[in-house]
């Protein structure tokens with residue numbers, strides 16, 4: 001279920017118990033940072049590829065670790081001997097489990113953490129501390145009988161509620177997977193070129209989405225022209241993508257994803273670009289372009 005993300009099968013100890021990661025940890029302080037932006041839903045646009053909302057603003061990894069380090073520095077100054085290590089996304093720690101135990105929300109059926117005030121458009125970052133902190137308690141599950149996210153997933157990546165088969169998720173295919181996207185899933189990937197927000201867009205709790213205060217505003221639109229994404233990036237686009245998560249994407253993966261979306265668009269105007277890549281020295285790009293060409297009318 002992990003696809004090529006081998007790292008998820010490693011460090012299972014620290015996923016079970018954070019003390020395998022920080023031996024003297026006694027508390028976890030975890031925060032949610034909203035990137036809500038009502039009205040900024042990535043919507044299909046002819047000849048464009050969609051980008052997940054979180055990826056169009058400044059990369060959050062260092063930004064949020066810095067914020068948690070500022071909290072750690074303040075706590076260390078207040079409590080002599082207090083020590084802590086910040087984490088955000090990159091460490092083998094089940095952030096959603098800690099966040100749920102801390103009362104930040106509940107595990108939605110789409111496996112994301114949901115909060116009744118802001119929905120699910122937030123990111124998590126935490127601090128493992130060597131001191132005992134007062135603890136909060138988990139809140140109730142508010143999904144009820146809703147199954148909108150499970151029904152809407154374009155690649156049927158949920159074998160059952162609250163379980164994601166990561167090897168079928170568009171987010172995995174477009175961001176993490178290095179080789180060819182398996183044929184059986186290409187149609188489902190649709191026009192997504194970096195991440196996927198479908199199981200959040202349909203969630204009724206995201207109606208309560210509020211403008212983000214905790215993260216910087218979006219720097220680019222959530223839809224970009226496929227021709228621009230497939231070719232060598234222009235200086236202008238490179239400058240606009242600088243510092244965004246989408247800029248972390250390996251160039252080849254972004255090209256592969258744009259070629260796939262061109263096939264799904266069925267737009268004749270993409271033929272010249274696809275014909276050019278059909279003869280590319282890279283077998284993944286060449287095969288993807290041929291598949292997409294075969295879908296043009």
Ligand code: B12
Nearest residue numbers: 052089093095096107112113123124166169171172195196
């Ligand atoms: C690897 C990863 C991915 C992989 C695999 C996801 C997966 N299977 O978990 C891929 C690339 C597919 C992915 C996709 C996305 N991700 Co991601 N991802 C991660 C990462 C780095 C690790 C997750 C992990 O270890 N998963 C393994 C499983 C076992 O862990 P788990 O789902 O957390 O499950 C545990 C708990 O949920 C709990 N649990 C599950 N169900 C229930 C039910 C109850 C009642 C209880 C009590 C407990 C419980 O038990 C499980 C085992 O202990 C985390 C950051 C982190 N370090 O946590 C971000 C993280 C989960 N991702 C995040 C985001 C934003 C996304 C995307 C929305 C990005 C996008 N727009 O494309 C999508 C959403 C896909 C989806 N529906 O979940 C955010 C989620 C924020 C939130 N509000 O929940 C995180 C927390 C990053 C962050 N720092 O903010 N992601």
Ligand code: SF4
Nearest residue numbers: 153169170196198199
């Ligand atoms: S992110 Fe997209 S592909 Fe992944 S589970 Fe959600 S809807 Fe399905």
Ligand code: SF4
Nearest residue numbers: 108109143146149203
């Ligand atoms: S769409 Fe419905 S089932 Fe899915 S997470 Fe939102 S409330 Fe829960």
